[in-house]
Amino acid sequence: MLQLYFSPMACSLASRIALMEAGLDARYHLVHLRTKAIADDDSDFRGVSPMGAVPVLVLENGERLTESAAVLQYIADAKPEAGLAPRFGDPDRYRLQEWLSFIGNEIHKAFLFPTFWYQDDGSLAKPRARIAQTLAVPSAHLADREFLVGNSFTVADAHLAWALLLLRPAGVDIAQWPPLSAYLERMQARPKVREAIAIELALRKTLAA
Amino acid sequence: MLQLYFSPMACSLASRIALMEAGLDARYHLVHLRTKAIADDDSDFRGVSPMGAVPVLVLENGERLTESAAVLQYIADAKPEAGLAPRFGDPDRYRLQEWLSFIGNEIHKAFLFPTFWYQDDGSLAKPRARIAQTLAVPSAHLADREFLVGNSFTVADAHLAWALLLLRPAGVDIAQWPPLSAYLERMQARPKVREAIAIELALRKTLAA
Numbered sequence: 532m533l534q535l536y537f538s539p540m541a542c543s544l545a546s547r548i549a550l551m552e553a554g555l556d557a558r559y560h561l562v563h564l565r566t567k568a569i570a571d572d573d574s575d576f577r578g579v580s581p582m583g584a585v586p587v588l589v590l591e592n593g594e595r596l597t598e599s600a601a602v603l604q605y606i607a608d609a610k611p612e613a614g615l616a617p618r619f620g621d622p623d624r625y626r627l628q629e630w631l632s633f634i635g636n637e638i639h640k641a642f643l644f645p646t647f648w649y650q651d652d653g654s655l656a657k658p659r660a661r662i663a664q665t666l667a668v669p670s671a672h673l674a675d676r677e678f679l680v681g682n683s684f685t686v687a688d689a690h691l692a693w694a695l696l697l698l699r700p701a702g703v704d705i706a707q708w709p710p711l712s713a714y715l716e717r718m719q720a721r722p723k724v725r726e727a728i729a730i731e732l733a734l735r736k737t738l739a740a
Numbered sequence: 741m742l743q744l745y746f747s748p749m750a751c752s753l754a755s756r757i758a759l760m761e762a763g764l765d766a767r768y769h770l771v772h773l774r775t776k777a778i779a780d781d782d783s784d785f786r787g788v789s790p791m792g793a794v795p796v797l798v799l800e801n802g803e804r805l806t807e808s809a810a811v812l813q814y815i816a817d818a819k820p821e822a823g824l825a826p827r828f829g830d831p832d833r834y835r836l837q838e839w840l841s842f843i844g845n846e847i848h849k850a851f852l853f854p855t856f857w858y859q860d861d862g863s864l865a866k867p868r869a870r871i872a873q874t875l876a877v878p879s880a881h882l883a884d885r886e887f888l889v890g891n892s893f894t895v896a897d898a899h900l901a902w903a904l905l906l907l908r909p910a911g912v913d914i915a916q917w918p919p920l921s922a923y924l925e926r927m928q929a930r931p932k933v934r935e936a937i938a939i940e941l942a943l944r945k946t947l948a949a
Contacts, residue, residue: 562827576822581873581877581880582846582873582874582877595834596834596838597842598837598838598841598842598845599836599841600809600837600838600840600841601834601835601837601838601841604834604837605834612840619828619829620828625805625810625813625814626808626810628809628810628813628837629805629807629809629810630860631809631810631841632807632808632810632840632841632844633806633807635841635845636807636844636845636848636849637791637849640845640846640849640853641849641853642849644849644850645854648866648867649866653863654858654862654863657857657858659859659938664790664791665791667790668791671790706762
């Protein structure tokens with residue numbers, strides 16, 4: 532059985548959504564990102580991931596795979612009949628990779644990361660100036676499309692839905708981009724997406740209590 | 741023929757290396773990243789790429805593909821006999837995707853990007869504190885390996901070689917990680933890598949003159 536190291540509402544949420552949409556059973560291990568402790572037994576997560584970063588997917592053969600772009604494609608390919616990624620050889624597979632990279636690079640690392648690092652307006656000026664330009668790209672793309680790639684839900688949608696959810700606490704109101712807020716509503720209306728988010732929000736509340 | 745929009749020594753260098761290692765002819769279009777002008781005709785690059793970011797690969801059918809992780813895999817698959825990526829279905833393909841994502845996210849966006857944005861030590865403290873931990877990961881991996889993935893040069897090596905080259909002007913001396921400096925030397929000893937770098941350094945000098 533696959534295993535996923537995750538932290539509630541961190542980017543590993545996209546991998547949980549992918550696993551649940553694929554109908555794949557998995558064991559989930561909660562990681563406290565601040566202390567780098569694995570909740571199961573309080574062991575050091577850096578023994579699993581040298582960067583101390585989620586997601587980490589433990590494969591059936593015991594190997595560990597990191598980085599959302601790789602983990603999400605692995606999950607999609609583990610259950611091809613779920614259609615969570617265009618098959619290899621389909622030109623849309625590169626579109627999937629393009630979106631996974633764009634979301635990871637431009638939204639997560641170039642915007643959300645600095646908002647975790649800095650509180651002061653000076654340091655945040657550059658990433659804030661950039662985020663409107665960044666979000667205009669998926670907004671234009673989704674103006675007349677239901678999903679990021681092709682005509683059905685893929686792991687790229689799992690990734691973007693997570694990133695959009697995180698923008699509000701980071702101070703960005705996506706209502707400025709009606710195609711994005713409509714898209715996030717559509718994604719959240721999917722039973723598995725809703726269930727995955729509910730699980731992680733509940734865990735987060737328990738941790739905060 | 742494929743076409744590549746690039747800026748000298750920007751991350752698009754990895755795509756040039758991949759094209760040259762694959763032996764693929766391509767038309768190269770120089771972009772002035774500061775002014776967003778395409779050197780060919782002084783037109784606005786944002787008409788090609790809404791983010792104004794390189795690389796952009798123009799495919800044979802005229803479609804444009806962005807994001808190094810996607811562009812590099814596309815180039816590798818366009819000439820499978822060059823062996824620049826494990827074939828689809830090979831578990832190492834996910835390792836390639838993992839490294840492409842790691843280099844793009846952790847070295848380029850989480851470290852190099854802030855060094856382009858900020859000059860002050862305060863703003864740079866967080867990314868600087870993180871980069872040693874980041875570089876320890878490929879350093880440990882390469883301590884007993886010649887290449888990032890498998891036993892031959894792949895597009896992940898093109899990507900990492902570029903990132904390591906950029907670390908010096910960003911104030912990081914990779915001599916602290918002997919496996920990384922030995923690796924960069926090995927990569928730079930490859931004729932096509934050396935040629936690609938020489939072309940872009942010369943262009944950069946011309947632009948600065």
